Amino acid sequence: MGTPLQERTPAPHGNQAALLAALRALLPREALLVSEEDKRPYECDGLSAYRRLPGLVALPENIEQVRQILRACREHGVPVVTRGAGTGLSGGALPHPEGVLLSLSKLARILEIDPVNRTATVEPGVRNLAISEAAAPHGLYYAPDPSSQIACSIGGNVAENAGGVHCLKYGLTVHNVVGLKFLTVDGELITLGGKALDIPGYDLLALLTGSEGMLGVIVEVTVKLLPKPERAQVVLAAFDSVEKAGDAVAVIIASGFIPGGLEMMDNPAIRAAEDYVKVGYPVEAAAILLCELDGTDVEVSDGIARVRELLLNQGATEVRTAKDEAERLRMWAGRKSAFPAVGRLAPDYYCMDGTIPRKHLATVLRRIGELSREHGLPVANVFHAGDGNLHPLILYDANKPGDLERTEELGGRILELCVEVGGTITGEHGVGMEKINQMCVQFAQEELTQFHALRHAFDPDDILNPGKAVPTLARCAEFGRMHVHGGKLPFPDLERF
């Protein structure tokens, strides 16, 4: 958000003509896209408010070709933006106008499913869901499930540290990746982790996960597989106030439950979803919770009984347990269609992503309502309540002059609110281009300085995805918003983290 995109476009880099000649000699003809028409599909990722054409698009078919592309780019000083399926929501794969858009979509082989060690080893272009499909014959699956899981690729999941409904219990991508192979900017192949529990040396495995294509190019991923739970059961609870729903979430977690999913929708989101998919949600409720438990049959039956009791004690006006698998899937269908459903309420919507300590849920939701009114833009809330990961959806009209700018301004305020209560500006979407200014609020100057030093230990010439994720100090100075660690709270009703 913040300053409009054109001011953000980096200055021209390197010798593209020489690079193109070099790549033509190295790669098959169809592996290079140079015409505007061919490059058009790559002008943006899931954050479609931001678009720009790449200098050229490279579609390598194997690691050796990726290595050659990186070496040529390094030699000619041309930036490289790596892209998976392009479903990212923070603009991490937004092309560089003077650079190479490196698509890994053709590196899409499943290399191994190992049922004894419960791991899958795949190329970065493999779709998230395809891993679970390949593991299914062994009764195993890959837990992290972004809502884009049919389309998104594992390489992109790793680059952005993607999450999903089940991350409350099973963790983010970083908690489910056990091994990586990546190419340095010099084209050196580095192997991290593997099938064993601990790794000596510095933990580059977690460092590369979520590094948004700025430290290296991931060419192989080994992930943990989990046994499919014997049974899953979901409870829907309705509340007459968002605060009560927020408090119920805290109580469920504090009671020791780690639900497979614990999702919350506020009234605008409930109405939109019900209107769209007709799943029988209570449209009068101020908020609903969907709480799913998974595990063995007895474990789930026992847990569901306890959770129902907890919800009623917390003042739920209605508690409904799915009576069969069909009803369970219907309850989730409403939640899963919430984004498109809310999208029908306005020409455009902006999906935010921030995380807060659970205890602040109720206060933060109230404050978001106030910010929404101040900016004159409606906001619907659909989110992973169990892990405090908010997804406010801001409704706007891109064709109305100033609407996008006000949306970006409101979005920025919401992210800063997350930081002020001790949370962060991301939950599962990454920083990319979208939240780069809010990084100035999240981190202090010496922290950003350390990030840049680290980045230069991998990429001395800033060739890998330059200008993303970690702002320069100059940019923060220009943005002018204060870092708030230990700062004073503008909202006295919010407890300091």
Place this chain on the structure above:
Amino acid sequence: MGTPLQERTPAPHGNQAALLAALRALLPREALLVSEEDKRPYECDGLSAYRRLPGLVALPENIEQVRQILRACREHGVPVVTRGAGTGLSGGALPHPEGVLLSLSKLARILEIDPVNRTATVEPGVRNLAISEAAAPHGLYYAPDPSSQIACSIGGNVAENAGGVHCLKYGLTVHNVVGLKFLTVDGELITLGGKALDIPGYDLLALLTGSEGMLGVIVEVTVKLLPKPERAQVVLAAFDSVEKAGDAVAVIIASGFIPGGLEMMDNPAIRAAEDYVKVGYPVEAAAILLCELDGTDVEVSDGIARVRELLLNQGATEVRTAKDEAERLRMWAGRKSAFPAVGRLAPDYYCMDGTIPRKHLATVLRRIGELSREHGLPVANVFHAGDGNLHPLILYDANKPGDLERTEELGGRILELCVEVGGTITGEHGVGMEKINQMCVQFAQEELTQFHALRHAFDPDDILNPGKAVPTLARCAEFGRMHVHGGKLPFPDLERF
């Protein structure tokens, strides 16, 4: 292991006289130890085979004093070795003879127990067990439980990424730390993570965890707390062959169980433990498994029944379920006393630590037996079977000329065997001084080069714990053992990872 210690002592560094004068001006008199007598207790950590006196010992009482010590050391070019409780088993806190031994034992305050977010924020000198004791009134505890948990401090746990019996289900330290504050070599305070799920920017939280004091000095730690399981129950199974026990482990895990603990002892370990604590272990068995399940009452009862059946199907000669809490604790007492028990069989013993993919358990145990005979040194095996973390105990006599060298040689061979089957040279003890040569086997030249580049992004002058954990390329050349990624296997019976 490898070359004797004296050859390893780094060359003199910096201006110690000037540093001492500077520190005297900055710190209270009792915060500096300079006499040989006062420094003697700091000459080694848990790896007592290696000892050397530090140049001087500093005992700061707060973050500001740590900051001043670091700035003075940087200014005068004097190395700093940070130490927690000194229980580490890989020599990570072995002093530098020309440097400052920085003890954080006085930074031992519990700053916050937050039951709603289920976190504890503590200073690095707080003992591992003290965190669980402080959280107990809320029904919470801190999961990672190194066997030294009564004495070891959380700062050291983070620096070495410590593990424990419960890591199979609850993960290593890195999976349980949610926030860190550390001082850079320049004395800048950097805050990482916090109570929210995801963190924008590079994942320095995991990078610092396990970095063995070489990237910064950790001054505050926020860890995840878990609800105490309602019930824990253990099953003991005896087998007439180590292979059958190893296969049973693989089957239990493949069946989807994630036991709270899944431990294995071979016959020498069983006999030693039984002889020492008389808990009623079957002393004729070739191997025993201890499998503990925890969770809700129904969940545990259901699981125990299934596990018993699995173990019998896998050919267990006896399966015994603890009939009450007293018997459960007795069964564990044998396992927990196994190291000292085995220690009674010889004047000295060397506790190894490596990790392998579970499917190779049986083969690797057989191969360790062969190596033991080749080197003429008895080896007892007591280990975390569920996560493939081996702890072979080599029995030797330090007073017998050549015995320590042969022990180090055998230990080195065992670690290299772990790498050859796709495992690693650490499970939970870190690399430190002990395994630095094996790092040459674990990693390729370009990987070590990247480690050094990363290290210099934090510590350009190699002042923080120099000479530990990551070997120089020169050292590897001198050590002369080959890195084996994709290399040829010396043991044709071992499947390539």
